Amino acid sequence: MMKDITWGQYHSVDSMIHRIDPRVKIRFTIIYIILLLLDRNLPLFLFLTTVFAGVWACSRVPMRKMIRGTKGVFIFILICSILNAFTMHGTTLVKLGVLTITKEGLIKAGFVFWRMLLLILMSSLLMYTTTPTRLTDGMEKCMHLSGGVAMGITIALRFVPILFGELERIMKAQMARGADFKKGNPVVRLKKLRTVILPLFQNAISRAGHLGDAMDSRCYTGGKGRTKLHPLVYERRDMVAYVCMLAMVIASVVLIVKF
Structure with missing residues (x-):
């Protein structure tokens, strides 16, 4: 699963x-x-x-x-x-x-x-x-990356399990509406996945927007002058x-x- x-x-x-x-x-x-x-x-x-x-x-x-x-x-x-x-x-x-x-x-x-x-x-x-915070700080220091780049890489890595969980919820919702992703040849199955991929991308973009708003509301800046707790x-x-x-x-x- x-x-x-x-x-x-x-x-x-x-x-x-x-x-x-x-x-x-x-x-x-x-x-x-x-x-x-x-x-x-x-x-x-x-x-x-x-x-x-x-x-x-x-x-x-x-x-x-x-x-x-x-x-x-x-x-x-x-x-x-x-x-x-x-x-x-x-x-x-x-x-x-x-x-x-x-x-x-x-x-x-x-x-x-x-x-x-x-x-x-x-x-x-x-x-x-x-x-995630310590991983970002470590990448920023030992790889000489800017704070924004390091944070972006870390967020991308952490989004992997979140997207898989979102994909499973969307597939269950579609199957509850009668969709069957196991029947048909490979071409037919790929066409059925359109009902899953589009909502997944929409939710991913929405999550990214909410995350960006949350970081902006907390005055996050990844550049020079940012202090560490x-x-x-x-x-x-x-x-x-x-x-x-x-x-x-x-x-x-x-x-x-x-x-």
């Missing part, structure tokens, strides 16, 4: 990861993704999987919630991984007409799925453990996190060079 889409929502719990400065978490996530994309290396992937498992354990975010919130993305990366199994030349394992599954293709498909899975889970963990200040735990980040980078480079 679309109500299970929780990607982009903050999971409120007191944990070690929640208390870390958002600048540290943003930089850690970016470096982690870069390391994932550097090389197709089994020891490296095992090490980065262990790193993710450690961060997730410290975050106290339920794995069931993370998987449920990103299951739509899982289906997409699974399809992409399967397609990779047919695009590599090598030792033939199965031949299905003009399609051939090779050993090398299966290995590549496995690495693609593994890589994308870790990428999505680590990115979602950042948003589960960081409030809770300014970002590094603490000892943030320094420890930076040391762990440096250790992760060094270990990953050693694994890439050695293997």
Whole structure:
């Protein structure tokens, strides 16, 4: 169900990861993704999987919630991984007409799925453990973005679960009026979705307008001169996190060079 889409929502719990400065978490996530994309290396992937498992354990975010919130993305990366199994030349394992599954293709498909899975889970963990305000402040500081741009990116990310919930309510309202989105060929189903897409866009634009009015009424400005109620200040735990980040980078480079 679309109500299970929780990607982009903050999971409120007191944990070690929640208390870390958002600048540290943003930089850690970016470096982690870069390391994932550097090389197709089994020891490296095992090490980065262990790193993710450690961060997730410290975050106290339920794995069931993370998987449920990103299951739509899982289906997409699974399809992409399967397609990779047919695009590599090598030792033939199965031949299905003009399609051939090779050993090398299966290995590549496995690495693609593994890589994308870790990428999505680590990115979602950042948003589960960081409030919208702190995420905006962190992006503004460590990415040198203007306040308005950082706030816009954060709002766009937070709107994802809201839009999915709105889509589910509109579909239920249309089905209560007799609409059936499961019957007919794909073309007919796409035509039926017009009764859902148009109200969804209308509600999204209306929500954006109300949000803009609310921010204007509170005299929000994202430019220079805007003060912070809770300014970002590094603490000892943030320094420890930076040391762990440096250790992760060094270990990953050693694994890439050695293997």
